[in-house]
Amino acid sequence: MKYESQRVAMPYFIFALILFAGQIVFGLVLGLQYVVGDFLFPEIPFNVARMVHTNLLIVWLLFGFMGATYYMVPEEAQTELYSPLLAWILFWVFAVAGTLTILGYLFVDYATLADITMNKLLPTMGREFLEQPTITKIGIALVVVGFLFNIMMTALKGRKTVVNIVLITGLIGLAVLWLFSFYNPGNLATDKYFWWFVVHLWVEGVWELIMGAILAYVLIKITGVDREVIEKWLYVIIAMALITGIIGTGHHFFWIGPPEYWLWLGSIFSALEPLPFFMMVLFAFTMINRRKRNHPNKAATLWAMGTAVMAFLGAGVWGFLHTLAPVNYYTHGTQLTAAHGHMAFYGAYVMIVLTIISYAVPIMRGRPYGNSNTAQVVEMWGFWLMTISMVFITLFLTGAGILQIWLQRIPESGEALSFMATQDNISLFYWARMIAGCFFMAGLVVYFCSFFIKGQASFDEEVRGAAIQDV
Amino acid sequence: MSDMTDLALEPEPESGARQLPGDIAAWIFIFAELAVFGIMFIGFAVARSLDPATFHAGREVLHPLIGLLNTAALITASYLVATSVHQLRHRRSGVQWRLWLAVAVSCIYTVGKVYEYVNLYSQGYNLGTDTFFMFYFFLTFFHFMHVILGQVILIVLAVKVGNGDYDGSDMNGMESGASYWHMVDLVWLVLFPMIYVLA
Numbered sequence: 001m002k003y004e005s006q007r008v009a010m011p012y013f014i015f016a017l018i019l020f021a022g023q024i025v026f027g028l029v030l031g032l033q034y035v036v037g038d039f040l041f042p043e044i045p046f047n048v049a050r051m052v053h054t055n056l057l058i059v060w061l062l063f064g065f066m067g068a069t070y071y072m073v074p075e076e077a078q079t080e081l082y083s084p085l086l087a088w089i090l091f092w093v094f095a096v097a098g099t100l101t102i103l104g105y106l107f108v109d110y111a112t113l114a115d116i117t118m119n120k121l122l123p124t125m126g127r128e129f130l131e132q133p134t135i136t137k138i139g140i141a142l143v144v145v146g147f148l149f150n151i152m153m154t155a156l157k158g159r160k161t162v163v164n165i166v167l168i169t170g171l172i173g174l175a176v177l178w179l180f181s182f183y184n185p186g187n188l189a190t191d192k193y194f195w196w197f198v199v200h201l202w203v204e205g206v207w208e209l210i211m212g213a214i215l216a217y218v219l220i221k222i223t224g225v226d227r228e229v230i231e232k233w234l235y236v237i238i239a240m241a242l243i244t245g246i247i248g249t250g251h252h253f254f255w256i257g258p259p260e261y262w263l264w265l266g267s268i269f270s271a272l273e274p275l276p277f278f279m280m281v282l283f284a285f286t287m288i289n290r291r292k293r294n295h296p297n298k299a300a301t302l303w304a305m306g307t308a309v310m311a312f313l314g315a316g317v318w319g320f321l322h323t324l325a326p327v328n329y330y331t332h333g334t335q336l337t338a339a340h341g342h343m344a345f346y347g348a349y350v351m352i353v354l355t356i357i358s359y360a361v362p363i364m365r366g367r368p369y370g371n372s373n374t375a376q377v378v379e380m381w382g383f384w385l386m387t388i389s390m391v392f393i394t395l396f397l398t399g400a401g402i403l404q405i406w407l408q409r410i411p412e413s414g415e416a417l418s419f420m421a422t423q424d425n426i427s428l429f430y431w432a433r434m435i436a437g438c439f440f441m442a443g444l445v446v447y448f449c450s451f452f453i454k455g456q457a458s459f460d461e462e463v464r465g466a467a468i469q470d471v
Numbered sequence: 472m473s474d475m476t477d478l479a480l481e482p483e484p485e486s487g488a489r490q491l492p493g494d495i496a497a498w499i500f501i502f503a504e505l506a507v508f509g510i511m512f513i514g515f516a517v518a519r520s521l522d523p524a525t526f527h528a529g530r531e532v533l534h535p536l537i538g539l540l541n542t543a544a545l546i547t548a549s550y551l552v553a554t555s556v557h558q559l560r561h562r563r564s565g566v567q568w569r570l571w572l573a574v575a576v577s578c579i580y581t582v583g584k585v586y587e588y589v590n591l592y593s594q595g596y597n598l599g600t601d602t603f604f605m606f607y608f609f610l611t612f613f614h615f616m617h618v619i620l621g622q623v624i625l626i627v628l629a630v631k632v633g634n635g636d637y638d639g640s641d642m643n644g645m646e647s648g649a650s651y652w653h654m655v656d657l658v659w660l661v662l663f664p665m666i667y668v669l670a
Binding site for chain 2: 232233235236239240243244259260261264265267268269271272275279
């Protein structure tokens with residue numbers, strides 16, 4: 001760590017990981033509720049648990065992105081952070097507001113929550129993933145604006161690098177698109193457009209820029225490959241992500257009422273959305289093969305390769321499975337969507353945040369070459385347990401989805417099973433998914449344990465070049 | 472040379488072997504773009520085979536003459552770009568004016584296309600008219616945007632040549648930009664017969 005102010009990333013990472021644990025706990029609750037319908041009812045009904053599970057995911061990823069940014073931008077710009085104090089203040093504001101919101105979901109019924117947060121003044125609540133009270137949404141917007149101000153002031157006074165430019169472009173996009181969450185038209189079809197402008201253009205648009213920038217940064221650090229080479233790849237990847245992702249929004253417009261041409265545009269462009277993810281796989285593996293140094297932090301290298309592969313599989317392949325309109329006609333809103341959602345979020349965004357944590361946290365803890373070998377082995381056990389569990393979760397949900405489509409969607413009306421009858425028929429897959437979920441939790445515990453193992457990797461493990469040399 | 476093999480997707484060619492002009496990153500981008508257009512062409516073919524009558528009726532409304540003029544404009548611009556690369560490689564003069572002329576000639580295409588859009592739109596045709604016009608408007612407009620980007624690239628190249636940034640020793644930038652322009656041209660050479668003649 002070259003700049004003292006980078007250390008402000010630490011609380012963001014720690015809080016992100018705490019929320020991550022919360023997300024998984026609620027994931028397990030939900031998994032059980034799929035098969036034991038009244039589990040924890042009426043204390044935590046399914047809709048509340050689902051809201052907590054998805055909102056925690058979004059919020060902890062935002063904490064992760066912010067932590068990554070506070071760590072990366074000063075080092076890239078070669079200057080101290082503009083205001084570490086502002087970063088700390090915003091951390092506490094965001095952490096307290098986020099916690100209060102989750103507690104609100106859990107302890108107040110949703111309608112009352114809407115009342116006491118004065119949703120009536122500017123109604124924005126009640127939409128999937130955007131359930132946050134309006135006041136929380138405003139808080140998120142203010143925190144992000146303050147964060148962007150801090151980051152841009154830092155970036156502008158220092159060295160301009162492509163990594164910083166791409167990262168900040170992604171973050172500005174994130175902030176701007178968030179504004180659509182405040183627009184809640186009465187017409188449901190119109191509402192869905194704006195809703196997707198946040199949801200889709202985040203995860204299949206600007207977040208890919210953030211992911212690309214973090215991956216590029218970590219690859220520069222752990223491989224020592226020339227910055228120019230990595231930057232060129234980054235440009236091509238983000239260009240492809242935007243070309244395919246923006247019009248690819250059309251795959252959400254198939255059945256919500258817009259003109260028929262979206263069937264074509266959505267299908268064609270989203271069929272190409274796997275391309276940037278495939279290029280990220282090529283990117284990560286090519287750079288690591290051509291490495292000019294063997295960084296002793298092997299765990300971070302594993303995460304970097306893992307995120308590229310899993311993002312390609314989850315976002316690319318599993319997305320493509322049901323993105324063509326004639327296929328989506330049958331698969332829309334089935335467990336196939338859940339399969340895709342789980343692996344895509346884990347592969348692309350959970351793993352990229354864990355990649356930067358794996359690289360940066362040891363350095364912030366005074367271990368410039370990474371954690372001790374034992375800690376890295378434990379961390380890699382966590383990696384494999386979580387990743388393989390997620391593969392199984394995805395496969396079981398895919399099985400559930402295919403059976404669901406077969407029983408409920410394909411047959412002509414009258415012969416098709418009802419929704420609930422179908423659910424009974426696919427419960428075996430849900431049980432299997434639940435078991436895989438428990439293994440994921442075990443993987444998370446193992447991963448957390450790795451943080452408590454003392455010791456650090458030594459300089460001797462570096463074969464060529466110096467791990468902390470300036471690049 | 473170093474830029475070309477930077478990405479190391481393939482082994483460095485032996486000396487004397489034919490090399491890809493321009494940067495491999497530009498070629499990855501070009502292939503990705505061609506994949507986008509390729510899938511749209513396949514979509515067009517499938518849609519046409521499902522409903523040939525609509526496609527035939529749609530084609531009747533178009534102006535093949537303007538299409539032909541646009542084709543001639545793009546081919547001429549490509550010729551100028553290719554010869555300007557040749558001139559630069561052999562360190563001869565006349566690189567810059569060829570690039571500027573290519574931009575000017577390609578403007579015949581942009582003006583022609585805008586005229587066509589205005590004309591069709593005023594007659595009541597738009598993206599939602601039928602499947603043929605969906606493809607017509609989307610494909611040609613998507614290509615139109617690529618022509619604009621290509622023109623911007625040609626202008627950047629012309630300015631850089633004017634500033635003396637390119638002296639023929641490193642052809643990477645010039646060849647990459649020219650390759651992109653030829654891709655735009657190539658796509659039109661498929662689009663024109665497909666939409667104006669065969670549909």
